[in-house]
Amino acid sequence: MTVMELFDLAGQVAIVTGGARGLGRQAALALAEAGADVAICDLLVAEGEQTQRELEALGRRSLFARVDVTQSAEIETFVQEVVERMGKIDILVNNAGMPSSGLALEDESHDSWRRMIDTNLSGMFYVAQPVAKHMIGRKEGGVIINVASINSFIISNILPRHNVPYCVAKGGVAQLTRGMASDWAPYNIRVNAIAPGYMATTMTAASRHYPEIVERLTANTPMKRYGKEEEIKGTIVYLASCASSFMTGSIVVLDGGTTIW
Numbered sequence: 001m002t003v004m005e006l007f008d009l010a011g012q013v014a015i016v017t018g019g020a021r022g023l024g025r026q027a028a029l030a031l032a033e034a035g036a037d038v039a040i041c042d043l044l045v046a047e048g049e050q051t052q053r054e055l056e057a058l059g060r061r062s063l064f065a066r067v068d069v070t071q072s073a074e075i076e077t078f079v080q081e082v083v084e085r086m087g088k089i090d091i092l093v094n095n096a097g098m099p100s101s102g103l104a105l106e107d108e109s110h111d112s113w114r115r116m117i118d119t120n121l122s123g124m125f126y127v128a129q130p131v132a133k134h135m136i137g138r139k140e141g142g143v144i145i146n147v148a149s150i151n152s153f154i155i156s157n158i159l160p161r162h163n164v165p166y167c168v169a170k171g172g173v174a175q176l177t178r179g180m181a182s183d184w185a186p187y188n189i190r191v192n193a194i195a196p197g198y199m200a201t202t203m204t205a206a207s208r209h210y211p212e213i214v215e216r217l218t219a220n221t222p223m224k225r226y227g228k229e230e231e232i233k234g235t236i237v238y239l240a241s242c243a244s245s246f247m248t249g250s251i252v253v254l255d256g257g258t259t260i261w
């Protein structure tokens with residue numbers, strides 16, 4: 001195999017959660033451009049259907065379903081539908097996620113805490129479990145990519161907020177990644193994570209309206225800018241493909257250098 005052939009995903013089938021917009025949409029487009037058929041799920045129906053059309057315009061099979069990653073029954077139905085309509089699942093990108101309430105810990109409600117942990121941490125387990133069962137049953141291996149964050153390692157300093165519930169959930173994603181990698185390596189399922197820094201998506205749009213926050217974050221980042229959405233594409237294809245065939249349990253940081261300082 002030549003090095004470019006290592007990145008080829010022709011004939012593969014992928015699922016991307018939270019694939020309607022932002023980093024998930026870019027991940028889905030990257031996998032499709034590399035040759036994969038891509039199923040996406042999200043809470044946002046209009047955006048999801050639009051991304052599905054973009055994937056089909058690339059000449060790939062695609063489907064979109066409205067799925068909440070905290071709801072096991074919806075996930076089971078979606079995974080079954082993907083297998084029935086697309087034949088199999090080779091790749092899962094666990095990307096769906098939400099921002100913190102922004103409240104200090106002493107003011108955080110328990111409902112809000114539970115929703116954060118359920119969506120940003122447990123949701124990745126809820127989706128990966130039926131997908132891994134399918135992969136184990138098929139005996140052809142597979143790849144899982146969890147979207148973690150630099151907040152898997154450091155507490156956010158977008159003062160006055162530290163977004164602790166988000167950081168705790170993403171810290172859990174790092175350990176979940178290592179745990180899945182350990183349990184599923186015998187089945188040739190590789191599990192890695194991407195830890196983006198500050199990316200210019202809808203999730204960070206509100207905070208980007210405050211010049212003092214933009215100034216603080218870019219000052220803390222050696223490359224002095226936010227990442228662009230599409231800058232996740234290369235790492236997604238690398239981790240999804242044979243190019244990373246000896247890699248599992250790793251967390252690839254993609255942050256313009258923020259965590260250096």
Ligand SMILES: NC(=O)c1ccc[n+]([C@@H]2O[C@H](COP(=O)([O-])OP(=O)(O)OC[C@H]3O[C@@H](n4cnc5c(N)ncnc54)[C@H](O)[C@@H]3O)[C@@H](O)[C@H]2O)c1
Pocket residue numbers: 017018019020021022023024041042043044067068069070095096097098119123147148149150195196197198199200201202203204
């Ligand atoms: N933008 C950043 O700076 C940044 C940095 C590090 C990590 N991340 C992570 O990247 C991932 C994508 O974030 P983004 O920046 O593209 O944000 P985004 O808000 O644009 O996209 C997140 C997507 O997830 C979907 N989603 C949320 N909850 C869901 C649920 N319960 N079920 C199904 N779908 C759900 C949303 O509808 C949305 O389409 C998230 O996990 C986020 O935590 C983002």
